Amino acid sequence: MADLKLAQQLSLKCVHCGFCLEVCPTYRATRSEVHSPRGRIAAVVSGALTSSGIETCVYCRKCEEACPSGVEFGEIMSAARRPSLEQIMVHRILEDPLRLYNAARLAKMGLPLQVARRVAQITPEPTLPPEYSDPDPELILFAGCIAPVFFTSTVLRALGFLRQRYRVRLINACCGLAHYAEGERERALTVAQRLGDAAQGKPIVSLPSNCSSHMKAFRQLGVEVEVYDFPEFVELMRLPLPKKQLGLTVHEPCHARLAGLNRYVHSALERMGVQVVEMADPTLECGAGGGYIFEQPELSDEIMEAKKKEVAATGCDTVVSTNFACSLALMRMGFTPIHLADLL
Ligand code: SF4
Ligand code: SF4
Structure with missing residues (x-):
């Protein structure tokens, strides 16, 4: 649900200096103020939420790093955006990797939708998401939504590596980052709560690093989970690693x-x-x-x-x-x- 008031209130910190412009990938690609962080903030302040710039933001939040005024740009976009039907459909598909697998197969068969054509164009052949749980697991391997379907061998490698030392349960699911980024904030909370319940208090080792980052911020949504990005866990635990000449x-x-x-x-x-x-x-x-x-x-x-x-x-x-x-x-x-x- 869009929260225009919150988005406008957060936008007040912007002093229009433009320090964020050159780090913004859509501004660099278009050289258009509409597709810049500053232009998007102006659209939010004026209530012009149908501005094409609101849709074209990648939600990379690079502008936040460049901003001297501490503008919380991600929050502004998340609060201002109203997800389209197509985006809601994509979110529902991402919530269940089995659904993603079936949708990807339909896309590869030539489903006549723009989003399906794009999926067919840029994804490898989908595979059925693997399932695994040791008895009485002590940690969760979170594979996210895309990896179990398109990068299955990576998931199995991570699982095999962790299982050398831990009892592991594999969870293929969505973290809700796409929902949050595209304005489905309430659904993002539901997805986060579902994941928190599934983890049952066990530490989560997450394979997709942007999902790790989003889950580390679950606390702000009122959901408590202990999350490590996979390389973070490997390094903090000083797990032995093979030497590679690469x-x-x-x-x-x-x-x-x-x-x-x-x-x-x-x-x-x-x-x-x-x-x-x-x-x-x-x-x-x-x-x-x-x-x-x-x-x-x-x-x-x-x-x-x-x-x-x-x-x-x-x-x-x-x-x-x-x-x-x-x-x-x-x-x-x-x-x-x-x-x-x-x-x-
Ligand atoms: S968002 Fe920050 S960096 Fe960008 S124009 Fe506003 S104050 Fe300047
Ligand atoms: S979050 Fe949006 S506005 Fe900010 S740098 Fe990324 S694409 Fe540009």
Whole structure:
């Protein structure tokens, strides 16, 4: 449910300085004020919620990092947006990986919907989500929504690695980030509560890093869960890692960066002896943005073009990406994305 008053109140902090413009991927792609953080805030303040700029925000929150006034841009977008029927449909599909599997199969068969055509174009062949639970599990492996269907081997690798030391239950589910980003705030809370209930007080080790970041903020929604991003857990527990003679580059997903999670990926790779060729800006937005990659194909592809040049400049084909929507974007750019778990 949109909360325009809250969005307008939070917008009052904006002093229109424009420091956020050049970090914004949609502004860089369009050079249009409408598609900039400042332009979006102006639309919210004037109540023009049908402005196309409100729809085209990737919700990467890079503008928050650049803003000297502490504008909570993510909250403004989440409170101001009214999800379309198509977005609500995508959210419901993401809530159940089995539903996502069936929807992806229909899309691959040629379902005549724009969003389905895009899914067919950019996703690998879907596989049935794996199920697993040890008796009396002591921790949860949270695989998210995309990974169990499109990156099943990564999920199984992570599961196998954790099972060497722990009794594990695998949960394939949605964290509600897409809902929250696109204005379905009440449903995002329902999804968070459902996940909190399913975890039954057990620590959650989460594979998709942007979901980890969102779940770490569940407390603000009134839901208590103990969450670790997968590389964070590996590093905090100092789990033994294999040595690897490899050269690759690392993509830093936007929400994981906001939560300070990308440093654990780097430290794990360092312990493994992997040679990382740094991008000039590893945080450059990839154009995925959860449902964005399916819902805004033209702008998403334009944002990918800039990222493609950034990755290509490293000379690496393999890119570590701990977020699976980003991995879909990197695949579309022609690279080979891998999760840290794929190296274990
Ligand atoms: S959001 Fe922040 S950085 Fe952007 S124009 Fe407003 S005050 Fe300046
Ligand atoms: S969240 Fe990202 S896309 Fe949206 S205005 Fe901020 S920087 Fe631009």
